[in-house]
Amino acid sequence: MNTYNNPVLEKLPLHLKQYLVEQQYERYTPIDQAVWRYVMRQNYSYLKDVAYYPLHSRHKKSRT
Secondary structure, three states: OOOOOOHHHHOOOHHHHOOOOOOOHHHOOHHHHHHHHHHHHHHHHHHHHHOOOOOOHHHOOOOO
16 A cells, blocks of 8 residues: 555555545646635534544633
8 A cells, every 4th residue: 555655644544545546636727626625625614513623722721
């Protein structure tokens, strides 16, 4: 399984590594990139309220 020398990908569980594919970024059009930006913003908009973010700074209580 190729992890492309990426330490984050190397730590993925084996069952997720099957989904790794090499990206051909030069083939992405500006429209493709805009679509992905939109999709990711929608995901974040939803997931920020329901997903678990351990030790994320917005969840830490201020001690001041």
